[in-house]
Amino acid sequence: xxxxxxxxxxxxxxxxxxxxDQMAVSLRDQPGPTRVRDPGSPLVGGGEGSDTGRGRRIDxxxxxxxxxxxxxxxxxxxxxxxxxxxxxxxxxxxxxxxxTLEGRAHLLFVDRPGHGLSDxxxxxxxxxxxxxxxxxxxxxxxxxxxxxxxxxxxxxAVAAAMALDHPERVxxxxxxxxxxxxWPGGIAWxxxxxxxxxxxxxxxxxxxxWAGRLAMRAAAQGVFSPDPMPSDYLKATRAVEAVAPAxxxxxxxxxxxxxxxxxxxxxxxxxxxxxxxxxxGTRDDVVSPELHSQRLARExxxxxxxxxxxxxxxxxxxxxxxxxAAIEKLARAPSSNADEALxxx
Numbered sequence: 001x002x003x004x005x006x007x008x009x010x011x012x013x014x015x016x017x018x019x020x021d022q023m024a025v026s027l028r029d030q031p032g033p034t035r036v037r038d039p040g041s042p043l044v045g046g047g048e049g050s051d052t053g054r055g056r057r058i059d060x061x062x063x064x065x066x067x068x069x070x071x072x073x074x075x076x077x078x079x080x081x082x083x084x085x086x087x088x089x090x091x092x093x094x095x096x097x098x099x100t101l102e103g104r105a106h107l108l109f110v111d112r113p114g115h116g117l118s119d120x121x122x123x124x125x126x127x128x129x130x131x132x133x134x135x136x137x138x139x140x141x142x143x144x145x146x147x148x149x150x151x152x153x154x155x156x157a158v159a160a161a162m163a164l165d166h167p168e169r170v171x172x173x174x175x176x177x178x179x180x181x182x183w184p185g186g187i188a189w190x191x192x193x194x195x196x197x198x199x200x201x202x203x204x205x206x207x208x209x210w211a212g213r214l215a216m217r218a219a220a221q222g223v224f225s226p227d228p229m230p231s232d233y234l235k236a237t238r239a240v241e242a243v244a245p246a247x248x249x250x251x252x253x254x255x256x257x258x259x260x261x262x263x264x265x266x267x268x269x270x271x272x273x274x275x276x277x278x279x280x281g282t283r284d285d286v287v288s289p290e291l292h293s294q295r296l297a298r299e300x301x302x303x304x305x306x307x308x309x310x311x312x313x314x315x316x317x318x319x320x321x322x323x324x325a326a327i328e329k330l331a332r333a334p335s336s337n338a339d340e341a342l343x344x345x
Contacts, residue, residue: 050069050070051067051068054066054090054116055067055068055090055109057117058138058141060134060137060138060141061137062121062122063113063118063125063134064118065110065111065113065118065119065134065135065138066110066111066116066117067108067110067111067138067142068094068107068108069106069109069142070098070102070107070109071106072103072104072106072107073103074103075103075104075105075106076105077101077104077105077148077327077331078105078146078147078148078171078331079107079108079144079145079146080101080106080148080149080327081110081139081147081148082097082107082108082109082110082150082151082155083112083135083151083156083158083159084115084152084154084155085152085154085155085156085179086153086251086254087239087242087251088237088239089111089237089238089241090110090111091116091236091238092152092237092316093109093152093316094109095317096317096320096323097150097316097323097324100321100324106144108138108139108142108144108147112135112155112158113125113130113134114247114250114254115247116241120246120250126250126254126257127257127261128154128161128261129161129164129165129261131161132158132162133165133166135158135162136165136166139169145169146168146169146170147169147170148170148172148173148327148330149163149172149173150176150323151173151175151176152176152177152178152315153177153178153179153286154179154255154258155178156176156177156178156180157178157179157180157258160173160175160180160269160272161265163272163274163276164269167273167274170274171330171331172275172277172330172331173272173277173330174276174277174279174323174326174327174330175276175277175293176279176280176315176316177279177280177281177284177286177287177289177292177313177314177315178278178280178287178292178296179258179262179292180266180269180292180295181262181266181291182259182262182263182266183259183262183291183292187255187256190203190208190252191251191252191255191256192252193252194208194248194249194252194253195249195252195256200249200252201245201249204245204248204249205245208243208248209243209244212242213243216240216243220233220234220239222285222286223286223313223314224313224314224317224318225283225285225313226283226310227311227312227314227318230317233317269299269300270299272300272301272302273301274302275302275330276296276303276304276330277304277306277326278293278297278303278305278306279319279323279326280294280308280311281307281308281310281311281312281315282307282308282309282310283310283311284311284312284313285313286313289307293305293307294307302333304326304329306326
C-alpha cells in the first residue's frame with residue numbers, strides 16, 4: 001500500500017492520501033467550467049418542493065420506496081442521489097452529507113427496498129440490479145433526470161448496477177468503500193442463520209432484537225474503526241431499526257445474495273462509460289480496499305482511486321470534505337454533461 005495506486009481516465013492521479021484536507025484542495029484545483037444555473041428552473045414533474053421529516057413514500061411499480069428530497073434555490077452542482085449501505089437507511093448518508101451539501105444541489109436520499117420506510121417489494125429486490133431499476137424509476141417520479149450517484153458500501157453495488165443498466169440516469173458515480181467483488185470466507189453465521197426458512201424466522205424474532213441491542217454499539221464502533229464513532233450517530237440514524245426482525249432478515253438475505261451477484265456481474269464493470277471516483281480507507285476491515293476499490297479502479301475505464309491513509313469504512317463521515325470535492329470533480333468531468341442534468345433546464 002505504500003506505492004501509488006493505479007488510476008485511469010480522470011486527470012488527477014490516484015494517491016496515498018496522508019491529509020484529507022490537502023487532497024480535497026487538490027481535487028478542487030482541477031480545471032473546469034464554473035456553472036451558474038437559473039434559480040427559477042422548476043423540476044420536471046413531482047415539483048412539490050422539499051420533503052419534511054423522513055421523506056415521502058412513492059409507488060415505483062407495485063411497491064413503495066421512501067425518499068427524502070431536498071431542493072436547492074441556487075444549485076451550483078447537478079442533482080445528487082445517495083444510496084446507503086447495509087443495515088441502515090437514508091438517515092446514514094443524510095447524517096454525513098446534509099449539512100455540507102444542502103443548498104448546493106437537489107439532493108435525493110433513498111431508503112433501499114426493505115430498509116428504512118421502504119417496502120421490501122418482490123423477491124428480486126434483494127439484488128442490486130433490481131434495486132437500481134427501482135431507484136431509476138424513483139428518480140423520474142421525483143423529477144430528477146440525471147444525477148451523480150453516491151453509493152457507500154453495499155450502496156456502491158447498487159450504484160454500479162445503475163451505471164450499467166441506466167447510464168442515461170448517471171452523470172458520474174462516487175464510490176465510498178464499495179462492496180463489488182466476490183470475497184473469501186462467505187457469509188457470517190448470523191446471516192446464514194437469519195436467512196434460513198424456518199430457523200431464520202425464529203432466530204430473528206426471538207434472538208436478534210435483544211442480542212442486537214446489546215451488541216449494537218460495539219458493532220457500529222467496529223464499522224467505524226479505527227476512527228471514532230460520533231456520539232450522536234446511533235440516535236441520529238435510528239440504528240436500532242436494523243435489529244427489528246423483518247429488517248434483519250431482509251438484510252441477511254440481501255448480503256447473502258450480494259456474493260453471488262458480484263460473481264455474475266463484476267466482469268461487466270469495465271463497460272461502465274460514466275466517470276467515477278473511488279474513496280477508500282487503508283484500514284477498512286469491513287470491505288477490503290485491495291479486493292474491492294483497488295480492483296475496481298483497475299477495471300473502470302474512467303476512474304480515480306483515492307486511498308486515505310489510516311481511514312476505516314466510513315469515508316462519508318470521516319472524509320466528508322474529500323467526498324464533496326470528488327463530487328465537484330465529477331460535475332466538471334468532460335464526459336459528464338452535468339450542465340444538462342438539472343431537470344427542467
